[in-house]
Amino acid sequence: MDPIITPAGLRAVPELSYLTAINVARYRAIMKFVYTEYQRLKYWLRPEEVYEGVMAWGILGNYSLEQCLSDLESLKGWGNLASRHDGGRALSVEEYMRKKSQYLLTPYAIEIERMLESLEKVKGYGGSLETTYFDSITECIQEIRNKVMEFEPGEALRNWEKLYEAFKTMHENAADFIASIHSIQAEEMMATEGFLALKDNLVNYLQHFVKGLQRSAYRIEGQLQRVGDGLRDAYLEKVLADELAKPRLEEGKSKEELWLELRQGWNNLKRWFVGDELELSELTLLERATKEAIAKVVRSAVRLQERRRGGISRRNDLETLGHRFAGLDDMAEAHKLAAYVFGLFPSRHLQGIDDRSTERTDTSTWEEPPNVRLIRTRSRKRSSRSSSEPMRSHTAKREAFREQVLIQLEEERAFVDKMQQLGKVEIGALPLLRTQERMRLLQWIGRCTAAASRSFVTADGNRISLIIPGEDEEDAVLRSDDGELLMRNYMIEVAGGEAAHG
Template sequence: MDHSMSTAMLRGVPEFRYLNADNVARYRAVMRFFYQEYQRLRYWLRVEEVFEGVKQWGILEDYTVEQCQADLEQLKDWRNLASRHDGGRAQTVEEYMRKKSQYVLTPYSIEIERMLQTLETIKGYGGSLETTYLDTIAECLVAVRESGGFFKEGEAAICWEKLYQAFKTMHENAADFIASMHSIQAEQMMATEAFLLMKDKLTDYLQHFIKGLQKKAYQIEGHLSKISPIVAETFVEHVVKDEMRKPRLEDSFSSEEMANSLQQGWQNLRRWFLVEGNEQSELVLLERATKETIAKVVRCAVRLQERKRAGISRKKELEYVAQWFDRLDSLNDAHCLAAYVFGLFPSRHLQGEDERTTDLADISMWNEVPKIRPVRSRSRKRLSRSEAEPVRQSGSRKQAARAVIERQLQEEREFVQRMAEKQQVRISELGIVDAKTRLRLLQWIGRCMGNGSRSFVTAEGIKVRLQLAQSDEMTTLVCEDGKLDMPDYTLSFDVPYKEETVHG
């Protein structure tokens, strides 16, 4: 739970290379044999012992001693193994000088193999919600507070190990359990009817944890708040002294580094239980997540029960309610019964004009004049055969639309003929034009500009060419509905020559 970062943490980790190397099966087998022998308290192994141990598993075919020697040297280069010269059994100088080594696992490799062995047994998030760890934490904090941070030799380290291990285990188990409740497997389980059998047990388990958390966690908050920074610092100093008394042959932390690590752990413990500043404590977040999990379990159970009841016929129940309504003599009693049986109906907003017969504000809705509105059924079933509707005749409407289109086409043909008779038209020489003429001219200019030849052919076969204005000369096209500033284009029209047929 230490959030600090250093450059040493960002280095590459060559110890993991054997997990994805080309000969991964051979490397994994060798490392697993070393780890099993390490658990049996056998640390330094010779090449022959490793080769015989791996061969007994029968998983590597055609495996030789030379390959085993090469694998061991490669693992040594990746810092998974360390070696020393083995010359104890040499009978001659040549045997002693021949390269014979013993190999041992490095600390990194031990943790990697321990992690891999744990991963092989994982089938989910696991975890649990146990309040017994809170009792251990409270007991250790009481000991620190009552002693003022002063402990006998060796007792401070034991108290810290017990305190922080309980805190760490409780936090990790709770986080894993909450995560398991939001996993895909849990979502699928909550969608089955088998979930209804364990719903009550799971809800009781979560509620029991909430009660224990609310009862014991606040006691821990009280103990932490009563432990002053001086007492905490004294306690940490005694823990450092106990740790430094332990003999260590390999490189270990200095007293300053160990004190900083312990101080960080103590701050993590305080931050988990106590609110500091505007940030919420991890305790509040865990309590909220547990309550949300309980609500999720209840929602899933209700959804499953509603799904089971959806296919059950309620005909008899509704007939009984109908008979109950029929036996009532008062309309007010019927309203009360409807309120108890059906509750509030979903509101619907219908448009209509209120016909007020009185200006009293406290008049009951049941005394208002009803507004009748026909409502179409949304059911896809056709309850009754509807009468056949006659085919609508739209011939007159089509004739009117056709007449309009023909009139427009005739106007366009006449306009094209007028322009073609002039053979050449310049925008600045048009004078005042109407809106239709302006739109047609702009349409022609657009079609010419979109063509590489700056021309197009109309439906009547007249070719329209566009000549661009010289030196970007501008003009104003005066229209009935306004003025348009535009380049002074010139439009020329080529009428195709028609040969006359002579009879005679």
Template sequence: MNHRLIMQSLRKVPELSYVNAENVARYRAIMRFFYQEYQRLRYWMKPAEVYEGVRLLGVLQGYTLEQCHADLDKLVEWKNLTVRHDGGRATTIEEYMRKKYQYSLTPYSIEIERLLETLESVTGYGGSLEPTLFDTIAEDLFEVRNKVDMFEPGEALELWERLYQSFVRLHENSADYIASLQTVHAETMMMTEEFLVFKERLRDYLQNFMQALQHRSYKIEDSLLHISRQMRKRFLACVAEDAINKPRIEEMPSKEELIEEYERGWENLHRWFVGAGDEPSESMLLDQATKEAIARIVHCARRIQERKRQGLSRRQELDYLAKWFYSIDDMDEAHRLAAYTYGLFATRHLQGEDRRESDRSDMSMWEEIPTTRSIRSRSRKRISGHKREYVRDQRERRQMLKQEILAQQQEERALLEEMLRLGRVRIDGLGMMTAKNRLRLLQWIGRCMATSSKSFRTPEGMIVSLKFPSPKQEAVLRCEDGVLTLPNYELRFVMESSLFAFKEAAVTAENE
């Protein structure tokens, strides 16, 4: 942002003076009348018309035409109104003696009155969750990615405005809606029984948005990553060219200033879906906030239902059930009634070693050898004769675990040395791989994709970087335990010392 734009954004705003002035009711009434006439496409008003319109509002008692003239002059001084001379013929002596003027709203005043009108209807955060905006953003980015700079006149500007307005609308509406669920009013409402009526609709509404966010944000992120810096510059240059060619009466900024403004908008879009550096993206934070809101809604609904159940007396039902049991003479029938009444009891998982002496498939569980397992008492009373447990020696187990980890590291180091010898490999160039090497390869790809530089450094000082394939280019990775189809990634391996030597040689050559 250049110095002129910074100074303009930090200047004093005299147009807001009438909102808190001493005679605020008179100024607000005049400005509201001008705004209402502006919406009726009447732009220039005479003082007599303004006075008559304010008087018909019925909010000012004893208001005179002289006061109206003074208020109009003050609003012109604050740059809320612009004035021009009325060239028409005077019809009265008073009009002849006075200078005849007409008044109209300035652009700043129109936006201020529009804002005040909006604020009057604000009752909360508002907002909404619109999953269709993800489709609009994804389709527009796909079009930018395919066309780059092959646009018809005016097409690039229309595409950019639709893309960025959809993004701003998605960001602001979703932030406002999630914020409305965190207010004191929402917490109070979630504690009432009326909340159970629309709990399901609210939960489904949030779940549908979260599913759209999870499924479609990856498509948007992929398009943003495949649009290079050069492609973005060419597209934004076409947008700026269309904006300059659009006929305007007002002073237009230069093409460089427009491109700089569009670049900031693109960075906001990229940071919202992809993130910046190690910071998580705004879409991930929104996904987490939506999940927390759903969990909170379910928790509040469960707490209301539990509170309702606690207040009910089941004495009559239990008394009837007890008499029913008392009247049954057959034990099997009593068991069936208990099963219908109480259902299955909660299961308990007991840990033990399975020592089967037979491989018969038809062998009953009752014929198995029982496994003895001591169960500790849950009683709160202190047991005096409890058995002491001694500290077990885990040195042998730790040594075995250490040897296993060292063996895994040795295997991974051997694979890295083989890849370093090759320098760069593609998925379609790999031969048959073991299951362990396949997992290591997928782990490297995942670590590269988790960073903005698409690379990572191993403890041995090796740099592993990832290069994305062209769209729809896939490869088949054959392993001992199956076949895996994935994009034809290219992995590059280089030692950090070699990388430094290469950069130093390049700098030396450039200086020479």
């Protein structure tokens, strides 16, 4: 739900005028003193008190009481101060008739000074990655699911404030911390030698947060998915009733505005943990950003270590190596020694995606088929065009690729038919699978878990659905030709579509 914008929300803010005025130092000093007295529970101040307090700091030179009175009236005109007539202390008619006032901070000015006070403390992005907020959120959502209809008056509001404050603080701290890693100051610090001493603690800190994220945050995602619309509305209605039951001396937000704010807050919470059909959840993005931060820290440390090793003198090593070469009489032995010391020369580094036939880690490189890559010459010399070359025909390659795609589609159709015959089936109840079937099944599970609906539709129109087991259920073993895999006991269902086997 998008926020509602009203004309009042787009008005100019004259209360901020004193921050950019010509005599900004005088206005800032007055507002800071009045705000300090406000924090001491002294609300109404006379001009003489303001003037004496400002002059006690010794930061304004050649400042008079008349100038202070003028500045107070300017601040009153901008809406930062409110005033009332002060006639109780007059000792004569002339003093009473003279315009004497007391001044009080307005609500806008209080929030502005609070903001400025917070800005003065900012020394960087700050932030932290704490997993304790996940525990507070889990506790609050569990309480909603168990006793929403049994909340005492005021208990639902306390639960909501605790829930949303933990969520908001966790999100802001995590965003600030990740931003600090990508700041210019962090980049400069990661380029210094002192960063190596900090690297291990920083990596452990990030890894601990990722583990806590995976352990607790995804449990929150499951709990939020179990809170239906009826339970949500019943809970928010109790929160709204507690909020409206508070005694208010000033005109506050209407019932409809409070309800929209509560619904927006709940939608923010659910979108952060669960996501929707159009976008990934913020939880997934935070986990990805944290892993990227770990990789960045490790890369910076590796570069520093390589730079440190690059500055070490290798003269003694090279002299020893030269004596070893000089003592050899056989050229073949010299070639072997050079291969051990310098490696293969010249070498070429090829980059690309390997088409592996298996994922087994114990398979030797020599047992896998080669990956053919077309290498173009990097020579700047132009080849002579003595004779024209005929147009190359790629018909054979296209036909071969077409046959390969058809074979893969046929294998997928066969596996879909096999899973359709099994119906709803758990991982532990699956028969022995071939390697290709096992890889395709894991691919299905990955696509389902990444989707908010926990399902997707294949190219032939078959819908693949996934049911995630509860936390207390035991894991299952997926058996295939290339080994056994211990994993969660997911339930998979394949439903045929109109385009199936078309």
